[in-house]
Amino acid sequence: MSYRPFSANWFTGSRWEGRIAYGADYNPEQWSRSVWDEDVRLMNEAGVNIVSLGIFSWARVEPEPGVHDFGWLDEVMNLLHEHGIAVDLATATASPPPWLAARHPEILPVDRQGRTLWPGGRQHWRPTSPVFREYALRLVRVIAERYRDHPALVAWHVSNELGCHNVYDYSEDAARAFRSWLRSRYGTLERLNEVWATDFWSQRYGDWEEILPPRLAATFPNPTQQLDFRRFCSDSLKDHFRAERDVLRSVTPAVPVTTNFMVMSNAKGMNYADWAGEVDFVSNDHYLNPGPRALDELSFSAGLTGGLAGGRPWFLMEHATGAVNWRPVNKPKKQGELGRDSLVHVAHGADAVCFFQWRQSRAGAEKYHSAMLPHAGEDTETFRAVKELGGVLAELSAVVGSSRARARVAVLFDWESWWAGELDSRPTWLLDYRREALDWYSALIELGVVVDVIPTDVPLERYEVVIAPVLHVVPNELSERLHRFVEDGGHLVTTYFSGTVDEHDHVWLGGYPGALRELLGIRIEEFGPLFEAESVELDDGSTGTLWTDRIELTGEDVEVLASYRTGDYAGRPAITRHPRGSGSASYVSTRLGVVGSERVLRTILDRAGVVSELPEELRGRVQLVIRHDARRQYWFLINRTERDVELAEVAGTEIARSARSERGGATSVIPARGVVVLEKPR
Structure with a gap:
């Protein structure tokens, strides 16, 4: 990954320099002019x-082809600047206006x-159209040239x-672009036929x-055609991002450019490890998945975003103050979760905390999606929590620009x-890659171990233990790096199902696990997937x-x-460990869940000399994430429970907490669904 050398602080040179960015998507075009003054008052x-x-x-900025209306946007930009509010200005290309689709239906995607x-x-547009x-790049240039010198502008938000x-998209445009992408990748049809194994099924x-x-x-x-198509689709969207970005850079080379990733469990289509080096700073949207491990999934996704950012500060562009609107049942957040969830992102490196959206829409498809200012107005628990969070983030100014401290263990x-x-045509369709990765992440948290989540291109020698679940x-090149690491x-x-295929799905x-067989000292002749209701017992x-x-x-030792x-396979090995060089390579042949994974990790971590930095009584109940700068460490202690947790035997100066305990102003506890931040010398 490579990044342009922009400051980690998006407010450099402004009145907000040294502050965590705090805000939301703002959609004033949905409201009358009289509402805007109330908006900026309440934002302040x-x-x-x-x-x-x-x-x-x-559709507002360009109501008909080549005709632009910037009067309202000029007024909003000026109003925000007058009230000390910076702007991450979008290119407005996310959703084409009706006139464009009516005149050019050939831009519409095809399933x-x-x-x-x-x-x-x-x-409703094709990435390859x-x-x-x-039309999109023409609009981007017009917007960039109009606002290039506006004092409120601090960043560009592509699409x-x-x-x-x-x-x-499976349209004819996509088919033509896919062929071009394949020509570039493989050069000749002979090579493509070889890689796609096209002699199978004629x-x-x-x-x-x-x-x-x-x-x-x-x-x-x-299957290789399917895998290549996924690569192509990610590349096509990345190429569109780069096209808009390059227009912006040509007009405003000093203004950083980003786009909001969606690093969460249901966002599978974009290879963000490949995208991360294209943005000037990483941004992410995250929405809490309901369920018993919702907080761990949030932390996992925030940790992975930090990994994509290379440990540098990043921008949380969207999350929710409460309920979303797209699930079959949309429950609000519990008291304390708004602040806790925000600080979990900050713990993993976010120097900006923003929501969708500022004012809850009165109409439209997202009118029941929560916002900073709900339908019921300012005299609400939500808005009071929003104001409280603003105060907490102000208290955390010391962490701005600090990096996420590297852990000793990585997933x-x-x-x-x-x-x-x-993909289809696999040994089982029940495999859930992210669930397996999250199991190991949760198990490490249960053991009180600080853990990073990293893409495969990060240097592995930075870590003492690396967990690579379902590394299929x-x-x-990756096989050689794993061998050297051990x-x-x-x-x-x-x-299970790791090391099985190369980059062409060959x-x-x-014998399995293929590329890792020698390293692990085992050979597997046949997989034994289980039906959904089946389980097996292990002797541990x-x-x-x-x-x-x-x-x-196959290895003697x-x-x-x-x-x-x-x-x-009763009586046969289920979990193995192979000492190699001065390290070891271990294999787990079944899904153990969190509890079973803990058992394995206790052994591996003990052999590696990795111990928790938390007192034993806090392990499992509290997650520790650390940021640091040249002189100080910042310990984020995240309460994973529904009860207050005593902060016994943890030294440090408290600099912020997401919420107060029901026991009043007690600083000796982490409140239920709360986060406490301690400062320590490095």
């Missing part, structure tokens, strides 16, 4: 110092069944949540024009393994689900940490 009251503006304003996705929602690109609804291509996107087929489409996350491992796609003293833990021959007391493997030990007690 809440401590808001930045807004994302103009995201869905194309895999050949159905056109019509206007009426948002993101040259017509859409022409919005690229690929949220249009990542997979798929051999004799002309580039014969190649199509993997549209609806009679049975499973070619490796790989988008291509996510894509390929969950292992190119030769030989040089690192401790690797990987799982199986590494000679763990229960396994989803998968089993028939393991043969392989240690069996646990064996199967029940199931088809």
Whole structure:
């Protein structure tokens, strides 16, 4: 990854320099002019110092082709600046206006069944449409030239949540662009036929024009074709981002450019590890997934965003004050969760905390989505919590610009393994890549261990223990890096269905786990996936689900940490550890869940000499995340429980807390659903 050398503080040279950015998407075009004055008054009251503006304003800014109306936007920009509020200004290209689709229906996406996705929602455009690109870039240049010198402008916001609804387009534009992408990747048809294994099922291509996107087929489409199409779709959206970014840079080279990623469990289409080096600073949107591990998933996603940012500060562009509106049931957040969730992102490196949106919409598809200022107005629990959070963030000015302290343990996350491992025509369709990664992350938190989440291109030698769950796609270069990591003293833990294929989805021959077979000192002849209701017992007391493997030990010194007690492979190894060089490589052949993963980790961490920095009584109840600068550490202590937790034996000076305990102003506890931040010398 590489980043342009912009300051980590988005407010450099402004009255807000040294402050955490705090705000929301602002959509004043939905409201009458009289409301705007109330908005800026309440923003100041809440401590808001930045807004994302103009995201869905194309139809307002350009009501007909080539005719622009900037009067309202000029007034809003000036009003915000007068009240000390900075602007992250959008390019307004996220949702094309009705006139564009009416005049050029060829910009509309097509799904895999050949159905056109019509206007009426948002993101109704093809990433590969040259017509859409022409109109979009023309608008971007006009906006950039108009506001290039506006004092409120601190950053550019390209489009919005690229690929949220249009990542997979199967149109003729996409087919032409896919062929061009394949020509660039493979050079010749002969090479493509080899990589796609087209002699299977008589798929051999004799002309580039014969190649199509993997549209609806009679049975499973070619798996390498599917994997390449996913790569192509991510690249197509990235290319559109770069096209808008480059226009902005040509007009305003000193203004940083970003776009909001969606690093969360349901955002699978974009390889953000590949995108991260294209933005001037990483931004992310995250919405809490309901369920018993919602907080861990939030922390996991924030940690992965920090990993994508290379430990540098990043921008939380959107999250929710309360309920969202797109799930079958949309529950509000509990008291304290608004502040807690925000500070979890700050713990993982966010120097900006923003919401969707400032004022809750009165009409439209997101009118029941929560906001900083709800339908009921300022005399509400939500707005009081918003103001309280503004005060807390002001207290955290010392952390601005600090980096996330590197942990000794990391969970490796790989988008291509996510894509390929969950394709059809696999041993099981029940595999859930992110769930397995989250299991290991939660297990480490239960043990009180500080953990990073990193993409595969991060240097592994920074860590002592690396967990690589379901690392299905292992190119030769990654295999060599993992071997070196272990030989040089690192401790690797990987799982079932890892090391199985190369970057072309070709199986590494000679037995599983393929590219990692020698490193792990095992050989697997046949997978043993389990039905949804099946489970197996291990002799260490763990229960396994989803998968089993028939393991043969090939290394003389392989240690069996646990064996199967029940199931088809009863008596055979289930979990192994292979000392190599000055490190070790361990293999887990079944889904253990959080509790079972803890058992394995206790052994591995003990052998690696990794211990928790938390007192034993806090482990599991509290997650520790650390940021630091040249002189100080900032310990973020996150209460994972519904009860107050005593802060026993933890030294440091308290500089902020997300909420007060029900016991009053007591500083000796972390309140239920709360976060306490301590400052320590480094």
